[in-house]
Amino acid sequence: MHLKQIEPTLRTWIEIDKKAIEHNIKAFRALISKNVQLMAVVKSNAYGHNIHSFSKFALAAGADCLGVDSITEAIPLRREGVEQQILVLGYTLPENYSLARAAGVSITISSIEQLRALCATDFSRSWQFDPVHIHLKVDTGMCRQGLLYESDNVEALELIQQGIRNRKFVLEGLYTHLASAKALGVSEETENQLEAFQLWRKLFGAHNVSIPIVHAAASAGTLLYPNSHFDMVRIGMGCYGYFPSTDIAQHLRNEVLLLPVLSWHSIVSETKRVHAGMKVGYDGTYTLQRESALAVVPIGYWHGIGRAFSNNGYVLINGQCARILGRVSMDMITVDVTDIDAVSMGTKVTLLGRNGSSIISAEELGRLSNTTAYEILTRLNPLIERVIV
Numbered sequence: 001m002h003l004k005q006i007e008p009t010l011r012t013w014i015e016i017d018k019k020a021i022e023h024n025i026k027a028f029r030a031l032i033s034k035n036v037q038l039m040a041v042v043k044s045n046a047y048g049h050n051i052h053s054f055s056k057f058a059l060a061a062g063a064d065c066l067g068v069d070s071i072t073e074a075i076p077l078r079r080e081g082v083e084q085q086i087l088v089l090g091y092t093l094p095e096n097y098s099l100a101r102a103a104g105v106s107i108t109i110s111s112i113e114q115l116r117a118l119c120a121t122d123f124s125r126s127w128q129f130d131p132v133h134i135h136l137k138v139d140t141g142m143c144r145q146g147l148l149y150e151s152d153n154v155e156a157l158e159l160i161q162q163g164i165r166n167r168k169f170v171l172e173g174l175y176t177h178l179a180s181a182k183a184l185g186v187s188e189e190t191e192n193q194l195e196a197f198q199l200w201r202k203l204f205g206a207h208n209v210s211i212p213i214v215h216a217a218a219s220a221g222t223l224l225y226p227n228s229h230f231d232m233v234r235i236g237m238g239c240y241g242y243f244p245s246t247d248i249a250q251h252l253r254n255e256v257l258l259l260p261v262l263s264w265h266s267i268v269s270e271t272k273r274v275h276a277g278m279k280v281g282y283d284g285t286y287t288l289q290r291e292s293a294l295a296v297v298p299i300g301y302w303h304g305i306g307r308a309f310s311n312n313g314y315v316l317i318n319g320q321c322a323r324i325l326g327r328v329s330m331d332m333i334t335v336d337v338t339d340i341d342a343v344s345m346g347t348k349v350t351l352l353g354r355n356g357s358s359i360i361s362a363e364e365l366g367r368l369s370n371t372t373a374y375e376i377l378t379r380l381n382p383l384i385e386r387v388i389v
Contacts, residue, residue, distance in 0.1 A: 011267060014048075016054070028238055031223065037065060040054075041235060047237065056080075074086045088108055101130070110137040115163070130170070131169050135174065146177070153200070157203060181220035182248060194227065243258060263354060264350070281310075282329065294334050294337065297349050302381060305328055306369055308369035310327040316359075
């Protein structure tokens with residue numbers, strides 16, 4: 001739906017720039033070989049962008065497949081007609097292995113316990129479907145998901161061979177995750193992980209276990225470590241127009257251009273003039289130092305403006321910064337518009353993105369609230385209307 005058709009009926013809305021999605025996919029396509037697949041990682045509601053519409057746009061723009069967090073995200077995509085490969089990157093309950101098999105959704109197996117459970121699963125009720133496709137995830141130094149070579153390689157190999165032989169599953173992929181690829185100046189850690197990853201590849205190769213898709217690089221690895229591209233790269237934050245870190249953004253500013261896809265807007269719901277000495281918001285945490293013009297904006301921490309922005313953050317109105325005063329409420333904030341002209345009920349407010357000649361980015365919001373752009377984007381309320389522009 002076009003913005004002009006619905007903006008008057010909304011107090012807050014999020015705009016999704018379709019052309020920016022296409023640009024970002026092409027930018028990463030230019031970094032990899034033609035025979036390397038590009039996975040668009042759309043987990044966590046596509047990093048706050050809406051998993052359903054973003055997935056379709058990303059695939060149309062040239063992504064080969066999708067990465068989601070759970071089977072709960074994957075099944076609706078299948079129901080909506082997405083036919084391309086979908087890989088569940090997070091944990092899948094053993095009770096849902098048959099569901100993944102029936103839907104043709106690939107799942108991650110990242111521990112011996114999960115491998116044992118998969119080998120023990122009775123798929124007799126879904127005999128007409130192909131075996132479930134799995135990607136084995138190994139831990140090469142992040143100490144999060146993944147099998148450890150030192151303790152798990154012997155049993156893992158036995159279970160993989162057994163599962164393939166008994167048609168419990170197809171080993172579609174082998175992958176790992178790089179812990180420090182986004183940090184400049186510590187390439188040794190990433191190279192050590194890639195070296196550890198090769199042990200698993202050699203193990204399966206030595207026992208004639210075929211692995212069609214080997215992958216290790218997320219956005220940072222794709223940008224900085226061509227030797228980590230293998231058969232596929234997993235692009236998350238980069239798809240949405242953000243570099244994995246400010247250091248990388250600065251390092252590649254003249255080589256790679258990414259365009260933020262999302263902007264977030266609201267309106268002024270009321271204005272008032274108040275005297276110096278008045279206290280603003282719950283518990284009066286801010287005292288006005290001068291006679292001030294205040295504007296109320298009908299969004300709060302329920303929508304995604306966390307309490308960390310109390311007396312700390314700002315929004316953009318008429319191209320200028322309006323500081324948040326007092327505590328952020330569940331559904332409202334109060335901002336200082338004393339020095340901003342022509343502010344009245346209905347004036348557009350930008351919380352993220354461009355307003356006039358000014359821009360507020362997810363990185364800036366992350367800096368102000370002592371977190372990251374990732375958290376800012378993924379915590380945007382999914383009930384806020386996403387509008388394609």
